[in-house]
Amino acid sequence: MALVAANLCYTYAAGTAYEVPALLGLDVHLECGDLLVIAGTTGSGKSTLLRLLAGLLRPSSGTVGLDGSPASDRRSRGRAAMVFQNPESQFFAESLLADVSFGPRNLGAQEPARLAADALAAVGLDPDTFGDRSPFTLSGGEARRAAIAGALAMRAPYLLLDEPTAGLDRRGRRDVVLAIGRERHRAGVAVVTHDPEEFLPSATRVLALHAGETAFAGSVDELLANPSPYLEAGLRLPEVVMAQLFARGRGLPVGAMEFEPEAAAARLSHARGTRS
Amino acid sequence: MRGPSSSEECGLIELHEVSVTYPGAERPALDHVTLSIVPGRTLALLGPNGSGKSTLARLCNALLLPTSGRVVVDGMSTVDEATLWQIRARVGFVQQNPENQIVGTVVEEDVAFGPENLGVPAHELRSRVDDALGAVGLTGLERREPHLLSEGQKQRLAIAGALALRPAYLVLDEPTAMLDGEGRSDVLAALRRLRAHGVGIVHITHHLEDVIDADAVAVLDEGTVAFSGTPAELLADPQAAETLGVEVPAIVVLAEALREHGVPVPRDAFTAESVAEAVWRS
Structure with missing residues (x-):
């Protein structure tokens, strides 16, 4: 059981005069218990990669498989939960509990309200205090955590997060990192970030991208033993x-x-x- | 870059005993805050989410009016509607996400948007756009479409848009939060140049690293000023700074721990290189 991408390539606007190759020959392996850090500077292709893994884009060539089925297949629906950058712009419900329970309810889960309450608690938002609040009255840090709770509530076996800590203060970042860490006992987690500082100590694998290609792939120990390719990709330790x-x-x-x-x-x- | 258009006016943004309570809120977002912002100097504003930093920023150019107390920009009160647009022209405002601030189809049109709307004549417009782009290091990209810029370049474009109004002050609300390492250092370098040219800067951030060379630091905590001083004074007692919710840079904690191990690391060693250098030399 794993999310596996092999020799993944993606070209934007392929076949037109505007085509831009975004990813060239990437391999990814993610399974339960993993925390994969996908690092890269702006424009390195890391968000494109995450969308491919989530089945939101189809690869130009290469494959993405979720437990043996293609990521874009119907059978893969709900198996990879993705949290976009600035997820707080996607709230729509009147109360936080209604918003967070939308995903599991839609997937036909038993007790969506309880899953939502558990997910809110997991990101450090007490469901008794925050459950009835309008999502539009939250502070920046609260809103980000609430949006992440929306993905956690789906209990997907793969959790894909795009810059989950950007713009948060230290407490907010720590809450998000802890919440994500707790999900690893039941899910494989991939985090895309340009600033992997908080995630590196607990990462199982690091994939550094530079201009759509793999600049570094390996464990954190391997990264620290030979940091040059990572640093040359414009990333900082x-x-x-x-x-x-x-x-x-x-x-x-x-x-x-x-x-x-x-x-x-x-x-x-x-x-x-x-x-x- | 120039300061206020008429230099005989005393340049200063003063917040005097300012409180702001949002409708329906239980406690004030700002509670009797007194601060001043001086041309040619950088005031760093730190504090956790919800401490009142963004509220304070919005007071400086009358996007928000105080519930009580006064905000005075170069002698003009922000509650005086007669001088509202003079204040807005003097205090530039840059937000966290550059995507929300770009309006033009090419870089130079975006920068010209503000002054053009204020009726700046065409011949002056050119020099304003050129000056503003030069100040943020985007010269040569005049005809580039904004969506083709890197995030750091976009944020510098947003700053150039504010600069084209020739503001005496620039208020930046977490201008580096969305940027990667390279974009961040480019924006910080642009801000240092502006300060050297006499612009008064309010830099709101979570990252003390970004403002380690600020002239003054104010730390907000639940709407009040919990600390006011220099960055070095703030870091002289890392534990006290942490108690205030300030994210003491890990490198400062490392330097402190090394001193406890008897390694003589200077108090102004704030970079990985300078700390390593101190260990090597000792």
Whole structure:
């Protein structure tokens, strides 16, 4: 059981004078328990890739399969839930509970209201406080989390999120990262972001895109061991990691990289003590 | 870029004991806030979502009027309808999402839209557009269609649109939130140039990294000013800053932890390179 894309290519306006190749030969494998970080600068093709994985676009060549069926097939309906950039622009119902329960209700789920309440709680919005609120009265951070709850409520086995933390404050980002992390026990999660800082420590795989091609694909450990292709794709690693990379570049024996500042400080001060 | 058109007027945006309560809200969005915004200086506004930052921004050019207290722009009160358009011309406003701010079909038309609407004569329009595009580093892209620009370029286009009105002040509400690393550093560089040319800047952000060289920082918390000082003063006590909801950059936490390990990292080391350098040299 997996979401598998093989040799995926996509060209916008194919066959016209305006055709723009957006993706060239990408491979993706996502299964339950995974957190796949798809990183890339603006225009690298990462949102196009996510739409292909969700079955919203058909590949120009290559395949996307959801548990053995094509992603655009009817049988795949409801199996990959996608959260778009600025999902808060998609609210329509009078109450948050009605809005979040729309997806599961539409898919014929039992107890859509309970699924909606659980999803709201999962993103840190108490359903008793927020359930009756109009989605149009929420703050920016609340609205984003509510929109993500709409996708969580569908209980899809694959969750595809486009820039879920952009524009949120630290608390909002932490709530979103935790909520997404909790979904991994029952879903495969792919997150598209230009700023993967929060997601890297818990990512199982990283796919970095540059101009529609794979600049890096591998585990976080592999990324930190050889960060050049990732950095050359215009992406940044967290400053704490960059400090360790610079220190290593200076010849200090830093060893494995740490994401947490305290652990990084211990490692750097140890490296400083052991150099010859 | 120039400051106010008549330089003898004392340039300053003053917020004096300003409160704003939205209709139906239980508590004020801003509660007795006093601040000033000075030409040629950057005021960074920090604070969590819902702390009143955007409300404050909208007060500066009379998009919103205070429930009580006064907002005075270069001597003109924002409640005075007679000077409303003078205030709007003086205080430019740039929002988070560049897509919502672009109206022209090509770059130069977009920048000309504001001054053209205010009746700026054609010969002056050209120089205003050229100056504004130059200030944000978009010279050469005059005939480009906005949708073909990168996100960072779009946001700089939005800033150029505000600059074409020759504002003395620019208020930016999270101008880098939607941008990737490269777009972000380009916008920050453009803002530094504007400050050097005398524009007073209010920069609202969640990222202290973006405003580490600001002249002043105000931290809002539930509508009140919880801290007012310089970035270095704010970071002198990282724990206190965190308590205020400020996102202390991880690199500052790393520097602090290294000092606790006995590594002499200077207090003004705010980049990965300078911290690594300090470790290497010690």
